[in-house]
Amino acid sequence: MAEYVFRTPDIGEGVAEVEIVAWHVKPGETVAEDQPLVDLMTDKATVEITSPVDGKLVSTAGEPGAKAAVGSVLAVLEVGAEAATSTPAAAPEPTRAVEAPVAAAPPAPAPAPVATAAPAAVAPALVARAPGAAPLASPAVRRRAQQLGVRLQFVPATGPAGRVTREDLDRFVAAGETVAAPAAAPAVRTGVEEVKVIGLRRQIAERMSEAKRRIPHFSYIEEVDVTELERLRGELNAQAADRPRLTLLPFLIRAVTRTLPRYPQINATYDDEAGVVRRHAAVHLGLATQTPTGLVVPVLRHAEALDLWAAATEIARLASACRAGKATRDELSGSTITLTSLGPLGGLATTPVINRPEVAILGPNKIVERPVVVGGQVVVRKMMNLSSSFDHRVVDGWDAAEFIQAIKRLLETPALLFVEAR
Structure with missing residues (x-):
């Protein structure tokens, strides 16, 4: 067996270094001559580099995002009859950004227990409400009804002039009457996703910074x-x-x-x-x-x-x-x-x-x-x-x-x- 040292090629006039965008073969896998080996970027152009020989990939110069100078060691391959006859491995799936684990949203708080009004000896008289008329109630009763998810127009009123009292509201809930479902509280989002700035996005960041700094x-x-x-x-x-x-x-x-x-x-x-x-x-x-x-x-x-x-x-x-x-x-x-x-x-x-x-x-x-x-x-x-x-x-x-x-x-x-x- 022998080692073949593959150096970073000169892929453009005046280019001193390139960025590794993606490897198509992992160390330990075999590769055939002219099979895609790695993608390199320079001046926003991505160039696909193929393997110059049949062999097994032993090591690489760096992960995607790393810079490699022209002429430096890019990869080392093991060449020989045994490696050459091995079946080339399939290109790996493109690397995807790993999303940070997201904690489960806490459950929405359950409605506070409703105190049941003591049953009165004599049921209070109900006051008729005209069809379509808006229910009357104090701000405190309206706020409590909103917390319970109750629509006041369906609550029988016993207060003066058809006003819905707190006792009316408690009686309505205790009786198990149908109430509107409370609005779901917005889910709490947590977690932080880290995205490495490499490839084209790094090229853009560097060029924009340089332009604003110098011009x-x-x-x-x-x-x-x-x-x-x-x-x-x-x-x-x-x-x-x-x-x-x-x-x-x-x-x-x-x-x-x-x-x-x-x-x-x-x-x-x-x-x-x-x-x-x-x-x-x-x-x-x-x-x-x-x-x-x-x-x-x-x-x-x-x-x-x-x-x-x-x-x-x-x-x-x-x-x-x-x-x-x-x-x-x-x-x-x-x-x-x-x-x-x-x-x-x-x-x-x-x-x-x-x-x-x-x-x-x-x-x-x-x-x-x-x-x-x-x-x-x-x-x-x-x-x-x-x-x-x-x-x-x-x-x-x-x-x-x-x-x-x-x-x-x-x-x-x-x-x-x-x-x-x-």
Whole structure:
């Protein structure tokens, strides 16, 4: 028998370390050549690594969540005829978060025992209550009836003017009359679930912390009337039913790509360690996308060269790849500016966090119909806020405001989206 030392491979240019996401084989199990061995993550892209040889897994570098430097020992396998002929073990089920034991909720307190009124020698006279009339009772009697789960309208009253007395209530309960079931007390919840921050969630946490620590953000929010844009979008979708359905994003992308050439400092990345701002001619647009495992940012490359339907098609393809966990590292890196959208949940305004090393991020909020004044008349229009954040080290407030105002003009007069500027 011999040992085969498998070292952490270099799975991307400039990558110094990777994170172990999941092992497909446990120590002691056999594995065949090219069988999935481990998933590694770098730059939000998860790469499946296969075994280079047939053998038995002897040891691994660490549990999921551990970091491994490129070139370090990742796994040790025992190779040889005996190990090679062993039956490969099935991949284990994905590790699931262990839920902390939850203590059973204490039983709801039983109603206090009801003191039975001593039987009177002569039954008190009942006072008739008009049908549908609300029962009369003191606050103390009402509170006691509520505790017992009794509806006072069913309790015969002997008090003045048909008032339900405490004795009436006790007599009603002692007689075993039907009462409404008391409302169940809310169950007490206990227990604490500990969730280890690893994988994509750790990548997001580290990137957001670094962005907020190093970038002096400032946000700018502008109101946009998208009534005409929504009318145009509806017409295009109705006339081109065989083509991809257009959402707001392709129009916003077109507005952004038409405007950026006048503001090159916004379509830029800032290497603050080297003190260099790189202004990009191409618009590689990051699209913040929510997935079951967290937020990722696939890149719509050369967005400036895409028409509305080509952009819609590529947006759908990238979103599908991300949610299926099949986006490649190249599809998740290299953006120059980012769009983030919560869709129908967009809220009134947001203050998005810049995707470092970029210097700007834009986020449309939800579209709502509301009254606005147009030409001295109050009319109902479809309105949307456009939120944005900028790196104040690179982008001045005046330039940011002009940039957003230019996008607003294109969205409010959508014909200008398709007219070449002179």
